[in-house]
Amino acid sequence: MLSKFIRDTKKYFKYTVEASKASLMAEVANSYLNWVWWILQPICFTFIYAIVFGLVFNTKEEYFIPFIVIGVSMWDFFNNMMKNSVKIIRTNKSIVSKVYLPKFVLVFVRLGVNGFKMMISFLIAVVAMIIMGVTVSWRIVLVLPILLILVLFNFAFSCFLMHFGVYVADLQNIVDIVLKLVFYATGIFYSVSRRIPAPWGKILTYCNPMAYLIDAMRDVMLYQKLPNMWMMLIWFVISLALSYLGIVLVYKNENSYVKSI
Amino acid sequence: MGEIALEVKDLYITYNSMKTYSVKKNILKLKGSDKTRIEAVKGVSFALEKGKILGIVGKNGSGKSTMLKSIAGIFAPDSGSVDLHGHSISLMSIGVGFNNELSGRENIALSGMLLGFSKEEIEKKTQEIIEFSELGKFIDAPVRTYSSGMHSKLAFSITAILETDIILVDEVLSVGDAKFKKKSYAKMKELISDEDRTVVIVSHNMETLRSLCDIILWINDGDMVMYGPKEEVLPKYEEYMS
Numbered sequence: 455m456l457s458k459f460i461r462d463t464k465k466y467f468k469y470t471v472e473a474s475k476a477s478l479m480a481e482v483a484n485s486y487l488n489w490v491w492w493i494l495q496p497i498c499f500t501f502i503y504a505i506v507f508g509l510v511f512n513t514k515e516e517y518f519i520p521f522i523v524i525g526v527s528m529w530d531f532f533n534n535m536m537k538n539s540v541k542i543i544r545t546n547k548s549i550v551s552k553v554y555l556p557k558f559v560l561v562f563v564r565l566g567v568n569g570f571k572m573m574i575s576f577l578i579a580v581v582a583m584i585i586m587g588v589t590v591s592w593r594i595v596l597v598l599p600i601l602l603i604l605v606l607f608n609f610a611f612s613c614f615l616m617h618f619g620v621y622v623a624d625l626q627n628i629v630d631i632v633l634k635l636v637f638y639a640t641g642i643f644y645s646v647s648r649r650i651p652a653p654w655g656k657i658l659t660y661c662n663p664m665a666y667l668i669d670a671m672r673d674v675m676l677y678q679k680l681p682n683m684w685m686m687l688i689w690f691v692i693s694l695a696l697s698y699l700g701i702v703l704v705y706k707n708e709n710s711y712v713k714s715i
Numbered sequence: 716m717g718e719i720a721l722e723v724k725d726l727y728i729t730y731n732s733m734k735t736y737s738v739k740k741n742i743l744k745l746k747g748s749d750k751t752r753i754e755a756v757k758g759v760s761f762a763l764e765k766g767k768i769l770g771i772v773g774k775n776g777s778g779k780s781t782m783l784k785s786i787a788g789i790f791a792p793d794s795g796s797v798d799l800h801g802h803s804i805s806l807m808s809i810g811v812g813f814n815n816e817l818s819g820r821e822n823i824a825l826s827g828m829l830l831g832f833s834k835e836e837i838e839k840k841t842q843e844i845i846e847f848s849e850l851g852k853f854i855d856a857p858v859r860t861y862s863s864g865m866h867s868k869l870a871f872s873i874t875a876i877l878e879t880d881i882i883l884v885d886e887v888l889s890v891g892d893a894k895f896k897k898k899s900y901a902k903m904k905e906l907i908s909d910e911d912r913t914v915v916i917v918s919h920n921m922e923t924l925r926s927l928c929d930i931i932l933w934i935n936d937g938d939m940v941m942y943g944p945k946e947e948v949l950p951k952y953e954e955y956m957s
Contacts, residue, residue, distance in 0.1 A: 548812025
């Protein structure tokens with residue numbers, strides 16, 4: 455199963471890249487500002503959040519602007535991945551019903567599209583950090599494993615949602631509601647681990663991978679702190695295991711998807 | 716017997732007529748007891764030699780298209796197997812899904828990659844596809860601006876020019892206007908008569924079948940009725956249908 459996965463990944467790698475590029479282009483093809491939106495949109499959102507939460511609700515976090523940008527970009531990535539995946543087979547019906555392709559390739563394409571957007575947001579965070587004079591330490595290298603876990607975890611969940619999304623018509627509604635709940639529990643505009651009284655703040659952070667990953671990312675990028683490495687290892691192992699299960703599940707059932715849509 | 720290009724063994728395909736289930740329905744009815752399974756293909760087997768042209772006949776809803784999709788690897792059979800003996804295959808239907816926001820040219824590249832061609836191979840053939848499709852300057856316009864005729868012309872051109880070893884044709888011998896119809900029919904014929912190419916055609920057009928095919932498979936409600944040379948099968952089929 456794993457060797458087949460690696461073979462298919464290689465075989466469809468170029469398609470993944472081209473299809474991701476194509477989807478990105480298609481998204482902005484009809485607007486006047488074109489790709490400028492990729493930069494403009496996160497900047498505008500950041501300002502809105504900064505005004506609403508910083509001024510109106512008076513949320514106080516050190517380096518509030520990059521604090522928000524990091525949270526929002528990682529959350530948007532996760533949020534878009536989940537929402538895309540539930541209906542991914544239906545959206546790609548025209549392809550899925552006419553030619554065989556390993557269905558996780560569709561998830562790869564979304565990872566490419568949403569990942570690209572997240573990277574642009576991160577660039578904005580970096581610019582904000584430079585302007586605000588944030589100093590960084592060697593711990594910044596931990597950005598890479600955190601991103602890796604984020605991608606793995608999203609891939610795994612996307613595979614499951616893709617699979618069940620084909621059969622369970624109501625899943626989309628359920629996912630929307632769950633995402634709303636998780637959104638508030640994740641602490642995009644505040645720090646869960648610091649704002650919610652102990653021990654609940656820590657527990658909520660560690661049990662929710664998105665909260666943990668965002669918290670860890672902020673620690674290494676903004677506060678020169680070492681995140682809880684044990685939790686990182688645990689989430690890495692869980693994500694890896696879930697990814698494997700997701701691949702097995704999708705491989706076993708993918709050719710029946712067409713029958714249901 | 717020559718080299719076998721396509722081998723289908725005891726193929727069974729069923730699907731649920733109740734398409735997706737909703738949580739509400741299930742809670743109310745206690746686990747989908749109203750699932751009706753439709754048996755689309757029931758135990759079809761045949762082996763097709765390389766270079767031969769197989770025609771599949773049968774009345775509407777007898778499982779022809781389902782079987783074609785299963786041979787193309789899009790549908791999983793419930794039991795039985797399809798062995799392509801390592802040949803590349805494409806289903807010539809109304810195009811590999813287009814992305815409507817992208818131009819025709821970009822869609823050629825994406826479709827080609829999905830059919831298993833490398834970027835270089837596609838680039839080499841792109842000009843030929845554009846010329847064949849007669850789309851001219853429209854090739855760089857988004858596909859959503861195409862008329863349905865242009866849409867199918869492009870789709871046909873992609874599958875016709877990017878040739879695979881085995882071609883499956885689902886009743887699309889005529890697309891576009893009268894002139895393009897003629898041209899596409901000629902192209903089909905040229906593709907089909909290539910000695911190395913194995914072709915499976917689903918059609919209701921007796922004339923097409925008689926002139927193009929070597930062998931005919933007749934299925935009725937998913938059951939295999941007859942399989943043999945067209946001279947034997949077609950007269951019996953016509954008799955049955957009239």
